[in-house]
Amino acid sequence: MITREEIIKQTNExxxxxxxxxDEQLVPSAxxxxxxxxxxxDAVDMVVxxxxxxxxxxxxxxxxxxxATLNDLYNFIEKLAHTSNQ
Amino acid sequence: xxxxxxxxxxxxxxxxxLVWLAVSTLLAAPxxxxxxxxxxxxxxxxxxxxxxxxxxxxxxKGLRVEKAPRPEGSCVIVANHASALDLYTISAFGFDxxxxxxxxxxxxxxxxxxxxxxxxxIDAEKTSxxxxxxxxxxxxxxxxxVVLFPQGSRKDPYARFKxxxxxxxxxxxxxxxxxxxxxxxxxxxxxxxxxxxxxxxLKSFPVMSPKDYTGELGHLxxxxxxxxxxxxxxNKENEK
Numbered sequence: 001m002i003t004r005e006e007i008i009k010q011t012n013e014x015x016x017x018x019x020x021x022x023d024e025q026l027v028p029s030a031x032x033x034x035x036x037x038x039x040x041x042d043a044v045d046m047v048v049x050x051x052x053x054x055x056x057x058x059x060x061x062x063x064x065x066x067x068a069t070l071n072d073l074y075n076f077i078e079k080l081a082h083t084s085n086q
Numbered sequence: 087x088x089x090x091x092x093x094x095x096x097x098x099x100x101x102x103x104l105v106w107l108a109v110s111t112l113l114a115a116p117x118x119x120x121x122x123x124x125x126x127x128x129x130x131x132x133x134x135x136x137x138x139x140x141x142x143x144x145x146x147k148g149l150r151v152e153k154a155p156r157p158e159g160s161c162v163i164v165a166n167h168a169s170a171l172d173l174y175t176i177s178a179f180g181f182d183x184x185x186x187x188x189x190x191x192x193x194x195x196x197x198x199x200x201x202x203x204x205x206x207x208i209d210a211e212k213t214s215x216x217x218x219x220x221x222x223x224x225x226x227x228x229x230x231x232v233v234l235f236p237q238g239s240r241k242d243p244y245a246r247f248k249x250x251x252x253x254x255x256x257x258x259x260x261x262x263x264x265x266x267x268x269x270x271x272x273x274x275x276x277x278x279x280x281x282x283x284x285x286x287x288l289k290s291f292p293v294m295s296p297k298d299y300t301g302e303l304g305h306l307x308x309x310x311x312x313x314x315x316x317x318x319x320x321n322k323e324n325e326k
Contacts, residue, residue, distance in 0.1 A: 018303075018306060039248065039250070041215060042248065048302045049306075
């Protein structure tokens with residue numbers, strides 16, 4: 001089973017590669033829209049990138065409004081990864 | 087000598103530019119109101135912009151334009167963005183029927199706002215992605231090119247190219263024409279008002295097709311490739 005640390009590491013790696021973020025920007029409290037500047041199209045792209053990274057379907061349960069920060073995103077992926085393993 | 091040049095550029099050429107924009111708008115407004123044609127407004131903006139490019143040339147240490155062949159029909163023009171002058175420099179390539187997709191604050195400026203609305207330019211902050219697609223489609227049907235600055239802001243000249251412009255190209259199946267703007271950042275950086283003399287270089291690259299970027303993340307890959315092409319050129323020129 002994938003650990004939370006691994007989820008954080010892989011998510012950050014994907015975001016750095018695809019969206020040119022730095023380690024300093026990728027703190028758990030970072031707001032996706034206000035701090036990282038992700039718009040609605042970026043959010044869709046991010047979901048596709050993370051789906052490819054983790055091999056899970058995120059878009060069905062993904063609600064942009066309920067995932068405000070990076071920490072929310074880690075929690076969401078963690079929950080989904082654990083559900084799909086059960 | 088440098089200080090004298092900055093003073094001349096800022097007071098005389100900067101002042102002339104503002105007077106040119108204001109007076110030409112006031113003089114043209116009655117005719118544009120009678121004509122009520124957005125294409126006439128876009129042509130007028132092109133003429134205004136060419137006037138500003140002439141003043142930029144006078145203020146610069148030389149302005150060079152390198153043009154790649156443009157496609158037969160409409161295209162999406164994307165450029166790096168580091169100065170308020172960039173909006174005008176696009177006219178140096180001879181694109182005389184373009185619509186800009188730009189930030190909302192520009193629409194709220196006196197004179198500029200009126201002209202931008204009348205020309206059919208699109209406020210990126212107020213318009214939903216679907217509505218933007220529809221408006222751009224209509225503009226393309228009228229023979230317009232669509233101009234976007236994918237960095238979205240002048241604050242960071244090396245900022246990421248957001249993928250919206252490339253998504254638009256993908257959805258409308260329009261070729262993308264990358265444009266590099268070098269030197270305007272030195273001449274008039276964001277947040278400054280002194281116009282410094284600088285060497286300006288404008289270069290358009292061969293068009294890129296969205297057909298070469300397939301898959302769900304095609305537009306993201308295209309954004310990354312276009313940024314690399316433009317910024318490699320900008321960095322090389324800045325090192326000279």
